[in-house]
Amino acid sequence: MRQFNRVARAGALCAALAAGAAQAAPDKVVIGDIDDMSGPYGDVIGAGGVEAIRMAIADFGGSVLGKPIDVLTADHQNKPDIGQQKFREWADTQGMTMTLGGSNTGVSLAMSAAAKEKKIPFFAIGAAGAQLTGKACNPYTIHYGYDTKALANGTAKTIVAEGGKSWFFITADYAFGKQLEADASDIVKAGGGSVVGDVRVPLGTSDFSSYLLQAQGSGAQVLGLSNAGADFSNSLKAASEFGLTKSMKPAALLVFLTDIRSVGLETAQGLILTDGWYWDLDDRTRAFAKRFYDKVKREPTMPQAAFYSATLTYLSAVKAAGTTDGDKVMDELHKMTINDAFTQNGTIRPDGLLLHDMYIMQVKTPAESKGEWDYYKLVKTMTGEEAYGKLSDSACPLVQK
Template sequence: MKKLICSAISILIASVAPAHAQEKVSDGIVKIGVITDLSGLYSDNVGPGSVLATRLAVEDFGGKVLGKPIEIVTIDHHNKADIASAKVREWIDRDKVDVITELGSSAVALAAMKIGAEKNRITMVTGAGATRISGEDCTPTNFHWVYDTFALANVASKEMVARGGSSWFYIAADYAFGHALENDGTRVVKDAGGTVLGSARYPMPGSDFSSYLLRAQASGAKVVALANAGMDTQNAIKQAKEFGLTQKQQVVAMLMSIADVHSLGLEQAQGMYFTETFYWDLNDDSRKFARRFFEKHKRMPTALQAGQYSAVLSYLKAVQAAGTDDTNAVVSKIRSMPINDAFAKNGKVRADGKMIHDNYLVQVKAPKESKTPWDYYRIVKTVPGEQAYSSLADSKCPLVKK
């Protein structure tokens, strides 16, 4: 009789186990959605490279999580929040996408993370930097992974003021990201003892910066700060040199990447200072990841692409550790675990969803200083995350308890 009871229990457990395992991963598959700029002015910084970084993270994790397959879906948002919003809703409601990532362009990110919060779905912003993302517009299910506009301004602007750049003029893209860069930069410059002599905002994307550069030149500011990104930054730097502006004024890119430097060439970009969150030649892990990335993409990864790799890998580790892809359980795990990978060492996620990690002040090398292909940066200073980002006490995120 005892043997019969044990046998019955074993059969019951065997029949229940598959159903229980299925419940751990909703729909029996983990879906990662990558919404990015595949064809526009930010495509070199994110785009196909961020999709590749996602694939590399899935490969490194083993291709499955909790024994279930991982699927990647992607779309080009064309830098339009309405396109992104429609796709996020479709992905969540119809396609059962579990996590929505990249979200380059701050307007796209802010729209998508709001929908994610409404539907209790995780969003991970790796391509946008407006401080609002982890500030006043933060959500319980969103993570801000790579950078923000305060850190970009804080690391570079303080150093430039200390080096004699006491007066500034801003040329800013007229949308959320450009406004945030200009506002955060102004705050940092003034706090460091500098002055802001003026600013000009242009409709994005920009191609002819002549009138804005003339205003910057006429201001007499020692530093002309470009509060933009991607091809806009490249075009503004080229035209600044053509105008002779760089002979008397220092041009500072508030957001620049290795892709921008590569497109401009060292002859054009040499001497530029800016804040970075990743460089392929930082350490053994960054070099290993970068070489694999280069083999497939024929370009070294940008910080945003390396950050995408880190975010996706961290998400999968959290699902594994939680034993489920349930949103609340995974969010809790991401907030509690240290981030150690090719992008960040000893990173941590704060209550506002911001991932805190080291930032770097870099200077672009002169052509004669570059010894190998893609040997573009000189690391001037490493700034710990706690010093680079605004403090949690100053956060406007409603999730932060004061």
């Protein structure tokens, strides 16, 4: 009985501490950043994303509704259970009011489920899976930056139009890679092309030789790289070393600025890619990039710029709502038109998708590049609807048909 009483008292103490944390939450705004800090996507957002959050907080004035703003960071290690557990932990014990991050689609789906459970806004950035605002949508998740549909509508459609009709995919073997391949395959087939084969590759693979031999044996015109981060860099480097890029056109379905830096312009030149933001796009993006560079000593990636924008957007919604209550903040987010260093005239649709322009880019040759980070030239600007499709076509059950 004494042991039972001790357990009961301990349980009551834990409940009281949790309740105390929850009661303390209204006294501050707490932004959580749960992201890949050390794995294959670590360079894409990582520490630079944390700096972007802090830049946005400083630009907003350092507080909102008279409350201080705290930032929590964690590495999810590309494991959905870790990302979801950390989300719930911070919601229960740290008074978290908003979360950014993901990078990995599987992790983001798990965190999105936690966001629904805790009624806390979650900005999924870096994760591409379109199911986040499709069948898996919920009222508390905002997909901010890009998704697999936009990537396919940009890169795959452009390459098919140029004559790349037969494709072989090297695909990251988890939710993101599979959906990216599926969306690109739909575009290829709709354009009169065909998919002659594919191979699934574990996340974090360093040796792509056996997979490239399969691609080479397929006789396909296009090598569809349905991966990202270090996996993309390693696969493209290996394809170049194999001489495969001379007989097959590589299709870079998701590429970041840091990836191009990793492989070098000599290898990456001529690649067609789709991006949601580029540091040298216009005066607005260059001004933000200069400030970021002064702090981080490199140009920002598209998701890092999105971290800045999402933080500002969230704080603006809190100010407009007069509260950090998740439902009221989400209502304000859906009313907003977003104009900042990341996007112009951006809106958040009922399915949670940030609708904004997307850009088809081509990687410059070494001779065309004028500096260390001068990598892209603009091929075409796609409207948000052209890139993401119509809201009426969304598979999200929140969308009234």
